[in-house]
Amino acid sequence: MIFFKKRYTLNDLIFKKDLNYRNNLYLFLANYFEKDIFYFFQNKEKKFFTIKEKIIINYKVKKIISNKDLNSICQKKRFYNLDLKLNKSVFIPQYDTEGLVEIILSNEKQKKGIEIGIGTGAIILSILKNSENTVDGIDINKKAIKLTNINAKRNNIDLKKETILKKNVFKIKNNLKYDFLVANPPYISYDDQKITKIVKKIQPKKALYAKEKGFYFYKYLIKNNEKFLKENGRMYFEIGLDQDKYLENYLADFKKLNFYFVKDLNNINRYLVIKKIKD
Structure with missing residues (x-):
């Protein structure tokens, strides 16, 4: 003894x-x-x-x-002054994503937004904690929904005004339009050889890889912007290394969308902002 x-x-x-x-x-x-x-x-x-x-x-x-x-x-991480609990089935948020939050906070005031793929709740909770915006969230992973609610309580954030749902973005059928949409979707190509062993080991595969060379989710959300955005609404994306040129060419076909890239601290085009133009 x-x-x-x-x-x-x-x-x-x-x-x-x-x-x-x-x-x-x-x-x-x-x-x-x-x-x-x-x-x-x-x-x-x-x-x-x-x-x-x-x-x-x-x-x-x-x-x-x-x-x-x-x-x-x-199994926990600090993100934009939040104390986030993690789990193995949800993507571990990276500090680059704090830059995406900063852009949204500078542009959106007392607006209504939606996040596609909430994960730990890092983005949605950072916006709610630091602004008067309201933000709904969806994720196909029920563990992400549970984790976001845990992290909200952990950081004294009230989600009563928000709708947090387990839902497949491709099956959304409603008439609710938003002032802004934010997403940090899977954007790595399945044949990308640059991904380190440690990233493959610690991050869930579904949170990393996307079809069409990593552009699948971007293309779907951009193509279906009318489904989500009000007039003058904006989309905010974090993008992968060297994906800016392809997205620039893809967006050239959308005459009702203006867009620009924002660089991260390493002077790399890391964030994409798209604005829907009035007819």
Whole structure:
């Protein structure tokens, strides 16, 4: 019994460990326990951990080192000042997507929008938390619907005014039109050889790949803009690397749509904004 009651310090955990292990350990602890990383630097002699916790932490840190992705292990992530819970069946939001949220917040004021494919709720909840817009959301994955509701409660966001539904975007039949639509759909071609092993390993396949060289969802939503948008309504998309030229050529055939690209922090065309023009 005394063995199981014994508690271990951080120094015990890093004893004889290399620098890579130590760095990942600090990152894991800060993320998992939701404390500043310096808290652990300053409390190396404090007896935090049971033997069970010591074993679990060692396992998790080794897994982080092999996977090279902290969020897939911790099952939570910070996104646009939200604390998001994750799960293995839903795409882990990336920081590039915060740029998409910024664009929407700068353009849309007290409007009604819809997000296609809500995932963790990162985009829809960021908009609701930081504006007076209202946003409906749909996703074909019932686990994404559940997770978005969990994350809303986790961040004190009331979804009473919003409609969050499990629905296939290709089967939507209603007359409700929106001021804006946002989507960060699967956009990777099935034959793309540049996708790293770690991305393939930690992200759900359905959230990565799309038919027609990755353009399937963009083309459907653009082609069916009348189904979703009011007059002067906008569409906001995150796009993949080097997809801008194809989309520019595709959009040239839509005379009632104006569009422009916005660059990310790496000076790459990462976001596409489309505006529906009045007749």
